[in-house]
Amino acid sequence: MKNTKTLFFALAFFMAATFSAFAQLQSPAPSPAASVSQVVGFTKINIDYSSPAVKGRKIFGEIEKYGVTWRAGANNQTIIEFSTPVSVGGKNLRAGKYSIFMTPIESGDWMVHLNSKAASVFAYMKDGKIDEEAVAKDDAVAFKGMTTRGGKTERLQYHISAEDNKIAKITMAWEGVMVSFMVDTQVDQKMEGFKSVF
Known part of the structure:
Protein backbone atom coordinates (compact mmCIF):
# COMPACT_ATOMS: atom_id res chain seq x y z
CA MET A 1 0.00 0.00 0.00
CA LYS A 2 2.82 2.37 0.89
CA ASN A 3 4.52 1.64 -2.44
CA THR A 4 1.28 2.37 -4.29
CA LYS A 5 0.95 5.77 -2.59
CA THR A 6 4.59 6.59 -3.33
CA LEU A 7 4.17 5.58 -6.96
CA PHE A 8 0.97 7.65 -7.21
CA PHE A 9 2.65 10.79 -5.79
CA ALA A 10 5.72 10.29 -8.00
CA LEU A 11 3.50 9.96 -11.08
CA ALA A 12 1.45 13.02 -10.08
CA PHE A 13 4.63 15.06 -9.53
CA PHE A 14 6.02 13.95 -12.92
CA MET A 15 2.81 14.92 -14.72
CA ALA A 16 2.67 18.30 -12.98
CA ALA A 17 6.31 19.03 -13.88
CA THR A 18 5.73 17.97 -17.50
CA PHE A 19 2.60 20.13 -17.77
CA SER A 20 4.49 23.09 -16.30
CA ALA A 21 7.31 22.66 -18.83
CA PHE A 22 4.84 22.53 -21.73
CA ALA A 23 3.00 25.59 -20.38
CA GLN A 24 6.26 27.57 -20.44
CA LEU A 25 7.12 26.48 -23.99
CA GLN A 26 6.29 29.29 -26.43
CA SER A 27 5.83 29.06 -30.16
CA PRO A 28 8.54 30.61 -32.35
CA ALA A 29 8.28 34.36 -33.05
CA PRO A 30 6.60 35.07 -36.42
CA SER A 31 9.28 37.69 -37.12
CA PRO A 32 12.44 36.22 -35.57
CA ALA A 33 15.31 38.41 -34.43
CA ALA A 34 18.29 38.50 -36.80
CA SER A 35 21.60 40.29 -37.08
CA VAL A 36 24.40 40.69 -39.58
CA SER A 37 27.83 42.25 -39.12
CA GLN A 38 30.89 42.89 -41.23
CA VAL A 39 34.20 44.62 -40.69
CA VAL A 40 34.94 47.01 -43.56
CA GLY A 41 38.23 48.87 -43.41
CA PHE A 42 38.63 49.72 -39.72
CA THR A 43 34.89 49.81 -39.06
CA LYS A 44 32.62 47.11 -37.70
CA ILE A 45 29.10 47.54 -39.06
CA ASN A 46 26.31 45.68 -37.27
CA ILE A 47 22.59 45.55 -38.08
CA ASP A 48 20.00 44.14 -35.64
CA TYR A 49 16.51 43.63 -37.04
CA SER A 50 13.45 41.39 -36.99
CA SER A 51 12.68 39.32 -40.08
CA PRO A 52 9.00 39.12 -41.08
CA ALA A 53 7.76 36.80 -43.85
CA VAL A 54 5.56 37.67 -46.83
CA LYS A 55 3.17 34.72 -46.25
CA GLY A 56 1.32 35.32 -49.52
CA ARG A 57 0.47 38.93 -48.64
CA LYS A 58 1.07 42.08 -50.68
CA ILE A 59 3.47 44.02 -48.47
CA PHE A 60 4.42 47.23 -50.26
CA GLY A 61 1.53 49.38 -51.33
CA GLU A 62 -0.93 47.58 -49.04
CA ILE A 63 0.44 46.57 -45.61
CA GLU A 64 3.25 49.15 -45.85
CA LYS A 65 1.79 52.13 -47.68
CA TYR A 66 3.71 54.06 -50.32
CA GLY A 67 4.87 57.45 -49.09
CA VAL A 68 4.64 56.46 -45.39
CA THR A 69 7.85 56.02 -43.41
CA TRP A 70 8.32 52.42 -42.28
CA ARG A 71 10.57 50.82 -39.64
CA ALA A 72 12.41 48.69 -42.23
CA GLY A 73 11.79 45.50 -40.28
CA ALA A 74 9.33 44.24 -37.67
CA ASN A 75 8.85 44.27 -33.90
CA ASN A 76 11.48 46.68 -32.52
CA GLN A 77 13.36 49.28 -34.53
CA THR A 78 16.06 48.17 -36.98
CA ILE A 79 19.40 49.36 -35.60
CA ILE A 80 22.62 49.93 -37.53
CA GLU A 81 25.79 50.53 -35.54
CA PHE A 82 29.16 51.87 -36.72
CA SER A 83 32.24 51.33 -34.54
CA THR A 84 34.04 54.37 -36.06
CA PRO A 85 32.90 57.55 -37.83
CA VAL A 86 31.65 56.97 -41.40
CA SER A 87 30.12 58.86 -44.29
CA VAL A 88 26.63 57.95 -45.53
CA GLY A 89 24.63 59.77 -48.19
CA GLY A 90 27.42 62.36 -48.43
CA LYS A 91 27.24 63.22 -44.73
CA ASN A 92 29.75 62.44 -41.98
CA LEU A 93 28.25 60.46 -39.11
CA ARG A 94 29.75 59.79 -35.68
CA ALA A 95 30.34 56.26 -34.44
CA GLY A 96 27.27 54.88 -32.71
CA LYS A 97 23.76 53.53 -33.22
CA TYR A 98 21.11 54.75 -35.64
CA SER A 99 17.71 53.32 -36.49
CA ILE A 100 16.96 52.65 -40.15
CA PHE A 101 13.64 53.89 -41.53
CA MET A 102 12.59 53.64 -45.17
CA THR A 103 9.87 55.39 -47.12
CA PRO A 104 8.55 53.02 -49.82
CA ILE A 105 7.93 54.64 -53.20
CA GLU A 106 5.78 52.98 -55.86
CA SER A 107 8.18 53.78 -58.68
CA GLY A 108 11.66 55.20 -58.34
CA ASP A 109 14.14 55.01 -55.49
CA TRP A 110 13.02 54.68 -51.88
CA MET A 111 14.06 57.16 -49.20
CA VAL A 112 16.39 55.83 -46.51
CA ASP A 127 -3.17 61.09 -34.33
CA GLY A 128 -2.60 57.54 -35.62
CA LYS A 129 -0.22 58.61 -38.41
CA ILE A 130 3.54 59.00 -38.77
CA GLY A 150 11.97 41.84 -59.21
CA GLY A 151 12.53 38.41 -57.77
CA LYS A 152 11.07 37.33 -54.47
CA THR A 153 12.51 37.33 -50.98
CA GLU A 154 10.11 35.55 -48.62
CA ARG A 155 11.71 36.67 -45.36
CA LEU A 156 13.14 40.17 -44.89
CA GLN A 157 16.92 40.17 -44.76
CA TYR A 158 19.84 42.57 -44.61
CA HIS A 159 23.23 42.02 -46.22
CA ILE A 160 26.53 43.86 -45.81
CA SER A 161 29.20 43.46 -48.47
CA ALA A 162 32.71 44.83 -48.12
CA GLU A 163 33.04 45.98 -51.77
CA ASP A 164 36.70 47.22 -51.93
CA ASN A 165 37.13 46.97 -48.12
CA LYS A 166 36.69 50.73 -47.87
CA ILE A 167 33.08 51.11 -48.94
CA ALA A 168 30.31 48.89 -47.54
CA LYS A 169 27.14 48.15 -49.44
CA ILE A 170 24.09 47.67 -47.19
CA THR A 171 21.09 45.94 -48.78
CA MET A 172 17.59 45.30 -47.46
CA ALA A 173 15.61 42.71 -49.45
CA TRP A 174 11.98 41.73 -48.97
CA GLU A 175 9.09 40.67 -51.16
CA GLY A 176 10.15 41.88 -54.64
CA VAL A 177 12.26 44.89 -53.61
CA MET A 178 15.93 45.47 -52.80
CA VAL A 179 17.11 48.80 -51.39
CA SER A 180 20.87 49.43 -51.12
CA PHE A 181 23.08 52.23 -49.89
CA MET A 182 26.80 52.76 -49.48
CA VAL A 183 28.75 53.45 -46.30
CA ASP A 184 32.17 55.03 -46.74
CA THR A 185 34.26 53.83 -43.81
CA GLN A 186 36.78 56.63 -44.50
CA VAL A 187 39.83 54.37 -44.58
CA ASP A 188 42.02 56.92 -46.40
CA GLN A 189 41.16 59.74 -43.97
CA LYS A 190 41.87 57.48 -41.00
CA MET A 191 45.21 56.43 -42.51
CA GLU A 192 46.12 60.10 -43.07
CA GLY A 193 45.20 60.89 -39.48
CA PHE A 194 47.33 57.99 -38.30
CA LYS A 195 50.31 59.17 -40.37
CA SER A 196 50.04 62.72 -39.07
CA VAL A 197 50.47 61.47 -35.50
CA PHE A 198 53.99 60.24 -36.35
Missing part, protein backbone atom coordinates in the same frame (compact mmCIF):
# COMPACT_ATOMS: atom_id res chain seq x y z
CA HIS A 113 16.55 57.61 -43.14
CA LEU A 114 19.16 57.04 -40.45
CA ASN A 115 17.56 58.30 -37.26
CA SER A 116 19.96 60.16 -34.97
CA LYS A 117 18.15 59.06 -31.79
CA ALA A 118 18.00 55.34 -32.70
CA ALA A 119 14.28 55.77 -31.96
CA SER A 120 11.34 53.65 -33.02
CA VAL A 121 9.29 54.97 -35.94
CA PHE A 122 6.28 54.69 -33.61
CA ALA A 123 7.80 57.44 -31.46
CA TYR A 124 6.71 59.72 -34.33
CA MET A 125 3.03 58.72 -34.31
CA LYS A 126 0.60 61.60 -34.07
CA ASP A 131 4.52 62.67 -38.41
CA GLU A 132 6.87 62.88 -41.39
CA GLU A 133 8.14 66.34 -40.38
CA ALA A 134 9.19 65.05 -36.96
CA VAL A 135 10.93 62.08 -38.62
CA ALA A 136 12.85 64.47 -40.90
CA LYS A 137 13.85 66.65 -37.94
CA ASP A 138 15.62 63.71 -36.26
CA ASP A 139 17.25 62.34 -39.43
CA ALA A 140 21.02 62.14 -39.08
CA VAL A 141 20.88 61.75 -42.85
CA ALA A 142 18.17 61.00 -45.44
CA PHE A 143 18.86 60.04 -49.03
CA LYS A 144 17.55 57.95 -51.93
CA GLY A 145 18.61 54.32 -51.73
CA MET A 146 19.32 52.37 -54.92
CA THR A 147 16.06 50.48 -55.43
CA THR A 148 15.62 47.45 -57.67
CA ARG A 149 12.45 45.46 -58.23
Whole structure:
Protein backbone atom coordinates (compact mmCIF):
# COMPACT_ATOMS: atom_id res chain seq x y z
CA MET A 1 0.00 0.00 0.00
CA LYS A 2 2.82 2.37 0.89
CA ASN A 3 4.52 1.64 -2.44
CA THR A 4 1.28 2.37 -4.29
CA LYS A 5 0.95 5.77 -2.59
CA THR A 6 4.59 6.59 -3.33
CA LEU A 7 4.17 5.58 -6.96
CA PHE A 8 0.97 7.65 -7.21
CA PHE A 9 2.65 10.79 -5.79
CA ALA A 10 5.72 10.29 -8.00
CA LEU A 11 3.50 9.96 -11.08
CA ALA A 12 1.45 13.02 -10.08
CA PHE A 13 4.63 15.06 -9.53
CA PHE A 14 6.02 13.95 -12.92
CA MET A 15 2.81 14.92 -14.72
CA ALA A 16 2.67 18.30 -12.98
CA ALA A 17 6.31 19.03 -13.88
CA THR A 18 5.73 17.97 -17.50
CA PHE A 19 2.60 20.13 -17.77
CA SER A 20 4.49 23.09 -16.30
CA ALA A 21 7.31 22.66 -18.83
CA PHE A 22 4.84 22.53 -21.73
CA ALA A 23 3.00 25.59 -20.38
CA GLN A 24 6.26 27.57 -20.44
CA LEU A 25 7.12 26.48 -23.99
CA GLN A 26 6.29 29.29 -26.43
CA SER A 27 5.83 29.06 -30.16
CA PRO A 28 8.54 30.61 -32.35
CA ALA A 29 8.28 34.36 -33.05
CA PRO A 30 6.60 35.07 -36.42
CA SER A 31 9.28 37.69 -37.12
CA PRO A 32 12.44 36.22 -35.57
CA ALA A 33 15.31 38.41 -34.43
CA ALA A 34 18.29 38.50 -36.80
CA SER A 35 21.60 40.29 -37.08
CA VAL A 36 24.40 40.69 -39.58
CA SER A 37 27.83 42.25 -39.12
CA GLN A 38 30.89 42.89 -41.23
CA VAL A 39 34.20 44.62 -40.69
CA VAL A 40 34.94 47.01 -43.56
CA GLY A 41 38.23 48.87 -43.41
CA PHE A 42 38.63 49.72 -39.72
CA THR A 43 34.89 49.81 -39.06
CA LYS A 44 32.62 47.11 -37.70
CA ILE A 45 29.10 47.54 -39.06
CA ASN A 46 26.31 45.68 -37.27
CA ILE A 47 22.59 45.55 -38.08
CA ASP A 48 20.00 44.14 -35.64
CA TYR A 49 16.51 43.63 -37.04
CA SER A 50 13.45 41.39 -36.99
CA SER A 51 12.68 39.32 -40.08
CA PRO A 52 9.00 39.12 -41.08
CA ALA A 53 7.76 36.80 -43.85
CA VAL A 54 5.56 37.67 -46.83
CA LYS A 55 3.17 34.72 -46.25
CA GLY A 56 1.32 35.32 -49.52
CA ARG A 57 0.47 38.93 -48.64
CA LYS A 58 1.07 42.08 -50.68
CA ILE A 59 3.47 44.02 -48.47
CA PHE A 60 4.42 47.23 -50.26
CA GLY A 61 1.53 49.38 -51.33
CA GLU A 62 -0.93 47.58 -49.04
CA ILE A 63 0.44 46.57 -45.61
CA GLU A 64 3.25 49.15 -45.85
CA LYS A 65 1.79 52.13 -47.68
CA TYR A 66 3.71 54.06 -50.32
CA GLY A 67 4.87 57.45 -49.09
CA VAL A 68 4.64 56.46 -45.39
CA THR A 69 7.85 56.02 -43.41
CA TRP A 70 8.32 52.42 -42.28
CA ARG A 71 10.57 50.82 -39.64
CA ALA A 72 12.41 48.69 -42.23
CA GLY A 73 11.79 45.50 -40.28
CA ALA A 74 9.33 44.24 -37.67
CA ASN A 75 8.85 44.27 -33.90
CA ASN A 76 11.48 46.68 -32.52
CA GLN A 77 13.36 49.28 -34.53
CA THR A 78 16.06 48.17 -36.98
CA ILE A 79 19.40 49.36 -35.60
CA ILE A 80 22.62 49.93 -37.53
CA GLU A 81 25.79 50.53 -35.54
CA PHE A 82 29.16 51.87 -36.72
CA SER A 83 32.24 51.33 -34.54
CA THR A 84 34.04 54.37 -36.06
CA PRO A 85 32.90 57.55 -37.83
CA VAL A 86 31.65 56.97 -41.40
CA SER A 87 30.12 58.86 -44.29
CA VAL A 88 26.63 57.95 -45.53
CA GLY A 89 24.63 59.77 -48.19
CA GLY A 90 27.42 62.36 -48.43
CA LYS A 91 27.24 63.22 -44.73
CA ASN A 92 29.75 62.44 -41.98
CA LEU A 93 28.25 60.46 -39.11
CA ARG A 94 29.75 59.79 -35.68
CA ALA A 95 30.34 56.26 -34.44
CA GLY A 96 27.27 54.88 -32.71
CA LYS A 97 23.76 53.53 -33.22
CA TYR A 98 21.11 54.75 -35.64
CA SER A 99 17.71 53.32 -36.49
CA ILE A 100 16.96 52.65 -40.15
CA PHE A 101 13.64 53.89 -41.53
CA MET A 102 12.59 53.64 -45.17
CA THR A 103 9.87 55.39 -47.12
CA PRO A 104 8.55 53.02 -49.82
CA ILE A 105 7.93 54.64 -53.20
CA GLU A 106 5.78 52.98 -55.86
CA SER A 107 8.18 53.78 -58.68
CA GLY A 108 11.66 55.20 -58.34
CA ASP A 109 14.14 55.01 -55.49
CA TRP A 110 13.02 54.68 -51.88
CA MET A 111 14.06 57.16 -49.20
CA VAL A 112 16.39 55.83 -46.51
CA HIS A 113 16.55 57.61 -43.14
CA LEU A 114 19.16 57.04 -40.45
CA ASN A 115 17.56 58.30 -37.26
CA SER A 116 19.96 60.16 -34.97
CA LYS A 117 18.15 59.06 -31.79
CA ALA A 118 18.00 55.34 -32.70
CA ALA A 119 14.28 55.77 -31.96
CA SER A 120 11.34 53.65 -33.02
CA VAL A 121 9.29 54.97 -35.94
CA PHE A 122 6.28 54.69 -33.61
CA ALA A 123 7.80 57.44 -31.46
CA TYR A 124 6.71 59.72 -34.33
CA MET A 125 3.03 58.72 -34.31
CA LYS A 126 0.60 61.60 -34.07
CA ASP A 127 -3.17 61.09 -34.33
CA GLY A 128 -2.60 57.54 -35.62
CA LYS A 129 -0.22 58.61 -38.41
CA ILE A 130 3.54 59.00 -38.77
CA ASP A 131 4.52 62.67 -38.41
CA GLU A 132 6.87 62.88 -41.39
CA GLU A 133 8.14 66.34 -40.38
CA ALA A 134 9.19 65.05 -36.96
CA VAL A 135 10.93 62.08 -38.62
CA ALA A 136 12.85 64.47 -40.90
CA LYS A 137 13.85 66.65 -37.94
CA ASP A 138 15.62 63.71 -36.26
CA ASP A 139 17.25 62.34 -39.43
CA ALA A 140 21.02 62.14 -39.08
CA VAL A 141 20.88 61.75 -42.85
CA ALA A 142 18.17 61.00 -45.44
CA PHE A 143 18.86 60.04 -49.03
CA LYS A 144 17.55 57.95 -51.93
CA GLY A 145 18.61 54.32 -51.73
CA MET A 146 19.32 52.37 -54.92
CA THR A 147 16.06 50.48 -55.43
CA THR A 148 15.62 47.45 -57.67
CA ARG A 149 12.45 45.46 -58.23
CA GLY A 150 11.97 41.84 -59.21
CA GLY A 151 12.53 38.41 -57.77
CA LYS A 152 11.07 37.33 -54.47
CA THR A 153 12.51 37.33 -50.98
CA GLU A 154 10.11 35.55 -48.62
CA ARG A 155 11.71 36.67 -45.36
CA LEU A 156 13.14 40.17 -44.89
CA GLN A 157 16.92 40.17 -44.76
CA TYR A 158 19.84 42.57 -44.61
CA HIS A 159 23.23 42.02 -46.22
CA ILE A 160 26.53 43.86 -45.81
CA SER A 161 29.20 43.46 -48.47
CA ALA A 162 32.71 44.83 -48.12
CA GLU A 163 33.04 45.98 -51.77
CA ASP A 164 36.70 47.22 -51.93
CA ASN A 165 37.13 46.97 -48.12
CA LYS A 166 36.69 50.73 -47.87
CA ILE A 167 33.08 51.11 -48.94
CA ALA A 168 30.31 48.89 -47.54
CA LYS A 169 27.14 48.15 -49.44
CA ILE A 170 24.09 47.67 -47.19
CA THR A 171 21.09 45.94 -48.78
CA MET A 172 17.59 45.30 -47.46
CA ALA A 173 15.61 42.71 -49.45
CA TRP A 174 11.98 41.73 -48.97
CA GLU A 175 9.09 40.67 -51.16
CA GLY A 176 10.15 41.88 -54.64
CA VAL A 177 12.26 44.89 -53.61
CA MET A 178 15.93 45.47 -52.80
CA VAL A 179 17.11 48.80 -51.39
CA SER A 180 20.87 49.43 -51.12
CA PHE A 181 23.08 52.23 -49.89
CA MET A 182 26.80 52.76 -49.48
CA VAL A 183 28.75 53.45 -46.30
CA ASP A 184 32.17 55.03 -46.74
CA THR A 185 34.26 53.83 -43.81
CA GLN A 186 36.78 56.63 -44.50
CA VAL A 187 39.83 54.37 -44.58
CA ASP A 188 42.02 56.92 -46.40
CA GLN A 189 41.16 59.74 -43.97
CA LYS A 190 41.87 57.48 -41.00
CA MET A 191 45.21 56.43 -42.51
CA GLU A 192 46.12 60.10 -43.07
CA GLY A 193 45.20 60.89 -39.48
CA PHE A 194 47.33 57.99 -38.30
CA LYS A 195 50.31 59.17 -40.37
CA SER A 196 50.04 62.72 -39.07
CA VAL A 197 50.47 61.47 -35.50
CA PHE A 198 53.99 60.24 -36.35
